[in-house]
């Protein structure tokens with residue numbers, strides 16, 4: 001095991017080495033009702049509220065302390081966050097938190113990989129440890145090209161993204177002597193899903209003997225606020241039947257899952273066709289883990305023909321939806337070639 005003694009470790013509180021900073025002081029989650037921890041509970045609460053209700057990555061590590069205290073505090077805040085999310089116990093909250101928290105770690109990883117060429121060796125060891133221990137992949141620094149890394153082709157192909165998107169296909173990658181070459185952004189992107197799953201897994205594993213009162217109180221308030229903000233999705237519009245493809249998207253949103261680009265276009269055009277107001281549409285999209293109001297508003301206006309070339313986009317045909325694997329055809333789709341036709345079904 002690599003020994004770390006640096007405050008850099010505070011950026012990766014999920015590592016064993018970071019955890020050892022609190023276990024050696026016999027920290028227990030059951031002790032969180034002790035007022036000595038309230039300032040850390042408060043920081044975890046604020047971080048979660050920013051992630052979950054504002055979709056913002058505003059959390060900052062407080063570096064104005066000794067190295068040991070910085071690492072201890074970051075690990076404890078991380079553990080408190082996991083416990084709070086586990087106590088809220090709403091799938092979509094868990095997924096949104098995991099996405100934003102993994103994006104925070106991604107940012108640190110990209111920054112550290114970018115500077116690891118000229119930094120001391122310690123941070124490099126942390127990074128290699130993360131990839132090797134957690135993701136079971138060895139990454140190598142390419143000494144001949146500035147800030148480039150390489151991984152074995154077999155390891156690369158273990159990642160579904162290598163088959164999902166054209167830019168990630170091997171034919172579009174730089175290869176040499178059995179290695180794939182990637183810059184820091186790409187290497188972190190390759191592991192995006194693993195990082196996200198790691199957070200989900202850590203949340204599931206939170207199992208204290210007794211959940212402290214302070215955690216119960218805060219998690220109840222987060223839960224109530226979430227349920228007020230996001231009441232159950234009801235089928236919209238003046239039609240009786242929701243097309244199965246659209247219902248599937250509603251279910252994904254309800255479960256806190258992210259949507260692919262084609263699914264967003266389908267939902268957006270369908271809602272526009274249903275005569276939904278911008279606020280009603282935003283209300284639907286804001287449930288997505290990576291919601292950004294400015295971008296979503298722009299995209300919806302673009303689909304509605306209020307931006308750019310003023311062309312309004314119509315709901316895609318069933319044929320096109322099938323090509324994007326978004327069709328969930330049932331009996332009700334008989335004779336339908338576009339989900340928009342469901343609007344007229346009621347009249348007959």
Ligand code: SF4
Pocket residue numbers: 243244245246317318319321322326327328329330333336337338339
């Ligand atoms: S057949 Fe058309 S309307 Fe039905 S689920 Fe598939 S894409 Fe949607």
